Amino acid sequence: xxxxxxxxxxxxxxxxxxxxxxxxxxxxxxxxxxNLAAAQAAAAANRVNQVTPYGNLNxxxxxxxxxxxxxxxxxxxxxxxxxxxxNQNQAALGLGETTNAALRDVQNTMGKPFNPxxxxxxxxxxxxxxxxxxxxxxxxxxxxxxxxxxxxxxxGMEGWDKATSLINQRLQPQIQQSEERLQAQLANQGIAPGxxxxxxxxxxxxxxxxxxxxxxxxxxxxxxxxxxxxxxNAGQFGNQARNxxxxxxxxxxxxxxxxxxxxxxxxxxxxQANNVALAxxxxxxAANAGIxxxxxxxxxxxxxxxxxxPLNTLSALRSGSQVQNPSFVNVPQQATTSGADILGSxxxxxxxxxxxxxxxxxxxxxxxxxxxxxxGAALMSDIRTKENIKQIHxxxxxxxxxxxxxxxxxxxxxxxxKFIGVMAQDVIKVQPNAIIHRNDGYMMxxxxxxxxx
Numbered sequence: 001x002x003x004x005x006x007x008x009x010x011x012x013x014x015x016x017x018x019x020x021x022x023x024x025x026x027x028x029x030x031x032x033x034x035n036l037a038a039a040q041a042a043a044a045a046n047r048v049n050q051v052t053p054y055g056n057l058n059x060x061x062x063x064x065x066x067x068x069x070x071x072x073x074x075x076x077x078x079x080x081x082x083x084x085x086x087n088q089n090q091a092a093l094g095l096g097e098t099t100n101a102a103l104r105d106v107q108n109t110m111g112k113p114f115n116p117x118x119x120x121x122x123x124x125x126x127x128x129x130x131x132x133x134x135x136x137x138x139x140x141x142x143x144x145x146x147x148x149x150x151x152x153x154x155x156g157m158e159g160w161d162k163a164t165s166l167i168n169q170r171l172q173p174q175i176q177q178s179e180e181r182l183q184a185q186l187a188n189q190g191i192a193p194g195x196x197x198x199x200x201x202x203x204x205x206x207x208x209x210x211x212x213x214x215x216x217x218x219x220x221x222x223x224x225x226x227x228x229x230x231x232x233n234a235g236q237f238g239n240q241a242r243n244x245x246x247x248x249x250x251x252x253x254x255x256x257x258x259x260x261x262x263x264x265x266x267x268x269x270x271x272q273a274n275n276v277a278l279a280x281x282x283x284x285x286a287a288n289a290g291i292x293x294x295x296x297x298x299x300x301x302x303x304x305x306x307x308x309x310p311l312n313t314l315s316a317l318r319s320g321s322q323v324q325n326p327s328f329v330n331v332p333q334q335a336t337t338s339g340a341d342i343l344g345s346x347x348x349x350x351x352x353x354x355x356x357x358x359x360x361x362x363x364x365x366x367x368x369x370x371x372x373x374x375x376g377a378a379l380m381s382d383i384r385t386k387e388n389i390k391q392i393h394x395x396x397x398x399x400x401x402x403x404x405x406x407x408x409x410x411x412x413x414x415x416x417x418k419f420i421g422v423m424a425q426d427v428i429k430v431q432p433n434a435i436i437h438r439n440d441g442y443m444m445x446x447x448x449x450x451x452x453x
Contacts, residue, residue, distance in 0.1 A: 019353035027346040034339020040069060042336040047071055054081055055326035077326070102314040109310045116303045128278040132271070159227060164220030171216055175209050378436050381424040381445035385410040392420070397450065399426055421445075 047059035055077040062070045077085060182205050191197045383389070386404040393401035399422050406414040424443035427450070428435045434449035 018357050019350060022346045022350045024343065024346065027343040030342040031339065031344075034342065036339075038337045038339045043069075043071070046333055047073075050328045052326045052328065054078055057326075057328050075326070081326070099314060102310065105310040106314050109307065114304070114307050116300050128282045159224040161220070163223035163227075164217050167216040167219050167223075168213065171212055175212060178208070179205060378444045378446050379421065380406070380410065380414045380442065381422060381427070382442040383423045383425050385414065385442060386423075388418075389423075395422070395450070398430055399450070421447075422450075 044061075047061075049059055050057040055075060058074050058076070060072045060074065062072070064070050182201060186198055186201055191201070385406055386402075387407050389402050389404045391400050392403050395401060401420060401422060403418060403420050405418055406416075422445060424435060424445050427445050428443070431450060434446045436444040436446055438444060
């Protein structure tokens with residue numbers, strides 16, 4: 001009866017229960033508090049007091065009105081450094097007064113424009129004008145080269161085309177008469193245009209015509225070549241005469257040009273000698289001007305030094321040695337870590353519990369669906385016919401579900417292998433209307449009746 005009582009309780013509990021919703025607000029607050037504590041611990045680890053021969057760096061912690069930690073960094077000098085600082089502060093006060101007085105002198109001096117009293121610089125040197133050499137002699141030019149005399153106009157492709165055209169004019173009447181005779185012959189033979197015999201005959205006539213035209217082209221080429229050769233011989237004879245005439249003219253021009261070249265060389269030598277004298281005079285004048293300008297520059301530098309002296313004095317007063325603070329080492333910084341992720345772990349735990357719930361609910365639904373879908377089937381369910389019995393589930397109506405096998409003497413009738421179902425001895429106590437009694441005294445269960453109230 002304990003199994004039946006547990007099944008009845010399962011009816012009211014409704015199977016597996018969903019996990020309770022976690023306290024997300026509390027988990028988030030706990031996570032934030034953990035992060036804040038981790039940050040405060042990292043900050044405290046980074047506040048390392050330092051002690052050096054020249055001074056110290058100390059950290060102290062207090063609390064604000066809300067109780068949050070507040071850090072204060074204090075740097076202190078050693079006795080010698082403190083004395084130097086005090087002396088420097090006193091000297092700075094006196095230096096400030098002296099600087100103010102020097103500033104007034106600078107204002108008085110700089111308030112007036114700088115106007116040095118210097119003689120005029122020597123800058124009126126006149127650049128010498130050099131004589132230019134006259135134009136070189138103009139050499140006589142030879143006449144133009146002789147032009148090839150060609151005679152008849154039968155040169156190149158144009159001459160070939162003219163010769164071929166003349167031959168074609170002679171052939172054209174012959175070609176036309178031959179085509180007319182062929183057409184008349186075909187008509188007398190009864191061969192009509194468009195037939196295969198007519199087309200073949202006309203094609204042969206076209207080939208003959210093309211052969212005549214090709215021979216005309218070749219003949220025209222021969223004519224053109226002969227005419228061009230004759231013209232070339234005539235032109236070469238004329239060009240030889242012209243070449244002899246040009247050679248005589250070139251000899252005369254060479255003599256005249258040599259005379260002109262000698263005169264130009266004499267003129268160039270005289271001009272160069274004059275230019276050398278002018279350059280020497282200009283160099284002497286420039287040297288004298290340089291000496292005068294150097295003297296003026298020296299005087300200018302002296303007056304500029306006197307003009308800038310008050311400003312240089314002020315700069316010297318304002319500069320001076322400063323007390324150096326002690327140098328502290330760079331302390332390795334403690335990394336900021338996060339506290340425990342309570343919110344994340346809470347969510348993961350809830351997800352795991354919900355997964356278990358969903359799996360249990362799916363398993364229970366599968367059992368119920370499988371058993372109730374048997375409809376009105378009546379199966380052998382008497383516990384006396386079964387062995388290897390193991391309870392694995394509960395139905396909502398309170399009946400336990402078992403995994404089992406039929407005994408060897410019942411296997412042929414009920415089936416071989418493992419089965420899942422209820423026991424008739426349990427069903428008769430909870431839902432007797434689903435029991436079917438056999439003539440041999442064994443009980444069967446109508447699974448369709450298990451759904452009835």
